[in-house]
Amino acid sequence: MNNVVKKIISPFEEFLHTEAASGVILLFCTIVAMILANSPAHETYFGILNTKLGFQIGTYVVHKELLLWINDGLMAIFFFVIGLEIKRELAFGELSNPRKAALPIAAALGGMVVPALIYVAFNHDGDAVAGWGIPMATDIAFAVGILAIVGPRIPFALKIFLLALAIVDDLGAVLVIAIFYTDTIAAPALGIAVGLLGLTYLLNKIGVRKVSVYVVIGMLVWFAVLKSGVHATIAGVILGLMTPVFPWFSRSAAKEQITKLLEEVEQHGMDQRDVFPTSAHDSLAKLGYVVKESAPPLDRLVDILHPWVSFFIMPVFALANAGVRLEGASLNAVFESPIALGVALGLLLGKPIGIVLFSKLAVLAKLAEFPAGVGYTKLIGTGFVAGIGFTMALFISGLAIKSPDLEVYSKLGILMGSVVAGTIGFVILKIATRDR
CATH class of the missing domain: 1.20.5 (Single alpha-helices involved in coiled-coils or other helix-helix interfaces)
Known part of the structure; x- marks a missing residue:
């Protein structure tokens, strides 16, 4: 029995350890990006990000700035890993048991709905209203990093709760991107993408196991989705969800x-x-x-890609997107900006209020119960920690806020809200666990 429990828990412990280390690197890259954006080297920094690169396949041409290659290309791998993690959680994790899944699902819904409502309260008209999806998501790496800093006194059940909540958050963010941040659809390209996904499913069913075949098809799916008008990262999520969770050999x-x-x-x-x-x-x-084929393809891919995503892709994304030029953006202007206030307060207040309120409602309705060792104080602390939006928030900000001048305030709101929420969450959890 102990071996079985260990096999179930070990992947989560390894995942949490990787995310905690990644959070430290992300913080470092964020600071470096802010320094570069506001230093004498800022023109070089932004010039590199705006360097255009491209390629052509037949009549289709892709010619984008380096920043967009990072956000549309590298982040597709990030979203592929998110798809893998969502499927693993649904198949074997906390979300596979309806009773256990009820609490993180309810908490995640509250953590998405309330921040969005707070944002809309500040931005109920004009182009800025499109940014309602920005404060909805949780950055797993930073959030788990905070729990790691609090120390070993954090109940393992609370870490799993936060992980499950963040994964449901990510799923919600993916749906928001696919449904609300897609402007126009090019039917032929979308049809090609669907056909290639069908081919992927068929090849898997007939037993094709060569990874290179799926890599090539995956790249073609990404290209087709990119040209269809749907955000290219959605291709990564779908391919992740299609990855088999069972090995070829029992x-x-x-x-x-x-x-x-x-x-x-x-x-x-x-x-x-x-x-x-x-x-x-x-x-x-x-x-x-x-x-090799005795291990599930999903687990093998997570083992291979997760370190790359945590220690390369996400830090590169932070370096490229967290650099906010503060010139012309005074402190007063930030606090007077509806976008900055909506994002910051959505993360700082909306997340903990939504998570605690919806969790309480789920428990009162007898749909869920708190894990052992997790009370309201720890739940409130976790709610604030979940207010660290960062990676997904920055990503959605780039899709939702079209004006570069307004996006500055969105990014500053993300940074301010995430820092304050994370700090408050750390203090609450440190106090709540000091007597354990």
Whole structure:
């Protein structure tokens, strides 16, 4: 029984450890981006981000600034990993059990609805109203990083709750991007994307296991979605959700095949160098294939991509997007900006109010119950920690706020709201766990 529990919990612990370390790097990159944007080197910084790169496939041409390649290209991999994590949670995690899933789902809904309403209260007309989706999401890396700083006294159940909440948040943000931040649809390109996704599903069903095939198709899907008018990152989420959660070989089949192949290898003996002879290489290759295909494709991809996303893609995104030029944006102007106030207060107040209120309603309705060791004080602290929007908030800000001048205030609102919410959440959780 202990081994089974360990197998279930270990992936979550590893995930949380990676996210905590990533949060530290993200913070460093954010500070560097702000320094570069407001230093004598700011022209070079923004000039690099505006450098145009592109390619052409037939009549389709893609020619974008480096900033857009990061936001549309690299972030598609980030969203692919989000798709993988959502599917794993739905299949085996906290969201696979309706009773256990009820609380983080209710909390996430509250953490999306209330911040959006607060934002709209400040921005109920004009182009700025489109930014209502900005304060909805939670940055998993920063949030988990705060829990790691609080220390080992944080109940593991609370970490899992925050992780499940953040994943539901991400799913909500993905739906918002797909439904509300898509301007026009190019039917032919979208049809090609759907056809390629159908081909992906078919190849998986007939047993095609070569990763390179899916990489090529995935890139074509990304390109087709990009040209369709739907944001290209949605392709990453869909492909992630289509990734199989079960291995090609079941445990019993793998054990049978491995035993058989080991016997074959033993029959070949050893040469004078005490290594397997050439005649055994075929059996060894088959053995390696069985071992590899005994692990679920989803888990293998998460193991490969998650460190790259955490320690390369997200830091690069932060370097490219967190650099806000403060010239002309006085402190008074920030506090007088409806966009900055709507975003900052949506994260700072909307998140904890929405998470606590909807969680309380779910418990009162007997749809959910608090995990062991998690009371209202820790829930409030977690609500504030969930107010660290950052990565997804910056991403949605780039889609929602079309004016560069107005987007400055949106980014400043994200930074202010996230910093204050994270600090308050840290203090509350530190106090709540000091006697544990």
